[in-house]
Amino acid sequence: MSCKVVLAQNISAQYRDELKNTIKARGIRPKLVGFLANDDPAAGKYAEWTAKTCAETGVEFELRKCSRNDLEDKIVEANEDTNVHGIMVYYPVFGDRQDQYLQNVVSVAKDVEGLHHKYVYNMYHNIRFLDDAHAKKCILPCTPLGIVKVMEYVGVYNPILPYGNRLHGRVVCVINRSEIVGRPLAALLANDGAKVYSVDINGIQEFHRGVGLQLKRHEVSETTLKVEDVLPLSDVVITGVPTPNYKVDSSKIKDGAVCINFSTFKNFDGEEIKKKASIYVPAVGKVTVAMLERNLVRLYDYQTQGTSTTA
Amino acid sequence: MSCKVVLAQNISAQYRDELKNTIKARGIRPKLVGFLANDDPAAGKYAEWTAKTCAETGVEFELRKCSRNDLEDKIVEANEDTNVHGIMVYYPVFGDRQDQYLQNVVSVAKDVEGLHHKYVYNMYHNIRFLDDAHAKKCILPCTPLGIVKVMEYVGVYNPILPYGNRLHGRVVCVINRSEIVGRPLAALLANDGAKVYSVDINGIQEFHRGVGLQLKRHEVSETTLKVEDVLPLSDVVITGVPTPNYKVDSSKIKDGAVCINFSTFKNFDGEEIKKKASIYVPAVGKVTVAMLERNLVRLYDYQTQGTSTTA
Structure with missing residues (x-):
């Protein structure tokens, strides 16, 4: 089998080591506050996991539980x-x-998730500073940023091209168009x-910067294409379908494609995909959490120094 | 214009520096003999250029001119x-x-061009040692090897994949099927x-190792495809058409493709291709000569040490 399976922990290791060393060498103690105002067991699990990984790198993490009606005041308090x-x-x-309103209550200066309108606007408009x-x-949302780092790690980004153009020539299929990750x-x-x-x-849209990257930022075109049309054209297939029964049709995937799953369910058939893909990344969660901490150190630096050395 | 133009001299520089440093540090003086037995002015030019670049890196180069009827004896003399x-x-x-007979007269141990049947056979059969x-x-022919190095430099080879599989997922169009370079x-x-x-x-053949690289070495299938069918499918387009008037139809090339020309004529329209390609390499000659010298140092090591540290 020629497929290389790449685990998130191998990708996140460099970022976690870098964070740990930076925090230790500089003797800093950045503090992250997480607000839990629901009873979702998945959120509770994620909070536990955040606490554990923060402890490992030297980040102070405090989980604050409150009722949803108190949340806005609690955020304002933390902002100040x-x-x-x-x-x-x-x-x-x-x-x-x-929830979108609450995302804008979090101060731009402390928004580690990159969900504030200013960051979202800048991201869509390709404004990077x-x-x-x-x-x-700018702060980028953790899961999309984590997937970018995965794609850098597995060689989809071409470092010989100028920063900002390093995916020129790559065709990517993203199966999920949620406001949180896919779009x-x-x-x-x-x-x-x-x-x-x-x-x-509801269908397939094409996001692109035009032939020869003539546009400074992407535009979106509607298509009448189906998944079975775009899979054979795609160098990279990224899935995030949050249901246990959904599987991508491996037979339609281009031989040698890079396949990345960010759903908590396995959207690729593990055996079939290994017969087609050159690289398969079954999960990205650990990279996401590393990006959360990385965003925190960046914001810590902005607050204390006005700039950051985090690349 | 988003196209990055990469010049052969920038790619060859690292190999030439490495050769120069190795030769100097080890205090060796590998000797290359070139035989000129024709009146072709292009061959004479190439010989001059070889002499010049060898002088720069510390390789001893001797051009021996003779009649074509004396050539075989002269090669045997140099072999010994x-x-x-x-x-x-x-x-x-x-x-x-x-000429093919003469290629096999050159000793395997001294064949810097990799044209001896043993090397050619091993190359086609994917036998690397x-x-x-x-x-x-094994010694690989200088121009194809140079183009491989160009493709490594511009990021077409994916270093995260295992050695031997690093082009999995890439589609390449090579316009030229000569026995010297294209095939x-x-x-x-x-x-x-x-x-x-x-x-x-005469048409288009497909060279491949099957879905999921199930074959250990490539096989060849005949196709009925035309150039205009395969250009839009190709991540990399490599041209070597030795006529001044031939130009690839840029409009058919995939947006963001990597385009490499090894012909002494410009097979891409320089302006048009920059509107489509992500990377354009207009010539490879300097990389070819660097590979010639690299092969020489490798053979020098085999003769003197039985192995080589040249990667």
């Missing part, structure tokens, strides 16, 4: 507390609209030069 | 001379068959895991 450097919320709390001097990079991911990849087929149950 | 470490011949001398202990890598190149790339469309005026 100079001992807190990063804030995250375990969503969903209310549901779409009010907060300041004109380009000293402060921002498609935009990030297209902004980096890929042609992206963004798939959801 | 322990002061000569590498031998090359400026072809054509007679024409196809007798001369010995069971894997201490002695060996198609075989090398397919042996490394690519799907290769090998184009000549």
Whole structure:
């Protein structure tokens, strides 16, 4: 079998080591506060996991539980507390609209998840810095950013091309177009030069920067293509379908494709995909958490130094 | 314009520096003899250029001119001379068959061009070492090897995949199927895991190792495809058409493709290709000469040490 299976822990290791060394060498103690205002056992698990990995790298993590009606005040309190450097919320709390409102209550300066409108706007518009001097990079949402790092690690990004264009020539299929991961991911990849087929149950959109990357940021075109049309065209297939029964049709995947799953369910048939893919990444969670901590250190630096050396 | 133009001199620099440093540090003086037995002004130019670049890296180069009827005896003499470490011949001398005979007269131990039947056979059969202990890598022909190095440099080879499979998932179109460059190149790339469309005026063949690289070495299938069918499918387009008027149809090339020309004529329209390609390599000659010298140092080591540290 020629397929190389790459585990998230091998990818995250370099980032975690770097974080640990940085925190230790500089003698800093960045503090992250997580707000849990729901009874979702998955959120509770994620909070436990965050606590564990933060402890390993030297980040101070405090989980604050509250009722959903108290959450807004608690966030404002943390915004104003100079001992807190990063804030995250375990969503969903209310549901779409009010949760989106809460995302904008979190201070831009402390938003480790990159969910504030300013970051979301900048990401979609391919604006990569907060300041004109380009000293402060924007915060990107952790899962899409983690998937970018996975794609760098497995060689999909071409480092010989200029920063910002390193996916030029790559065709990527993203099966999931949620506002949390799929749509921002498609935009990030297209902004980096890929042609992206963004798939959801309503159809397929194409995110791209035009022939020869003539556009500075991506645009979106509607297509009438089906999944079975775009899979054979795709160098990279990324799945995030949150149901146990969904499986991508391996027979349609291009021989030698790179396949990445970010769903908590296995969207690829483990045996079949290894017959077709050159590289298979079955999960990305550990890279996501490393990115959360990385965003925290970046924001810590902005708050204390006005810039950051985190690359 | 988002296309990155990569010049051969930038790619060859690392190999030339490495050669120069190795030769100096080890205090060795490998000797290459080139035989010129024709009046072709291009061969004379190539001989001058070889002499110049050898002088720069510390290789001793001696050009020996003779009549074509004396050539065989002169090669045998050089084969037996322990002061000569590498031998090359400026072809054509007679024409196809007798030249191929002369290629096998050059000792395997001194064949810097990798044209001896043993090397050619091993290359087509994906046999990478001369010995069971894997201490002695086979010599590969200089231009195909140079193009492999160009493809490594510009990021087409994926270093995260195992050695020997690093082109898995890449589709390459090679326009030229000569025995000197095009056919060996198609075989090398397919042996490394690519799907290769090998184009000549008689049609297109596909070189590949099957789905999931199930074959240990490439096989060749005939196709009824045309150039206009395979260009849009190809991540990499490599041209070597030796006529001034031939140009690839840029409009058919996949957006973001890597385009490499090894012909002495410009087979890509320089302006048009920059609108489509992510990377354009207009010539490879300097990398070819670096590979010639690299092969020489490798053979020098085999003759003097039985193995080589040249990677």
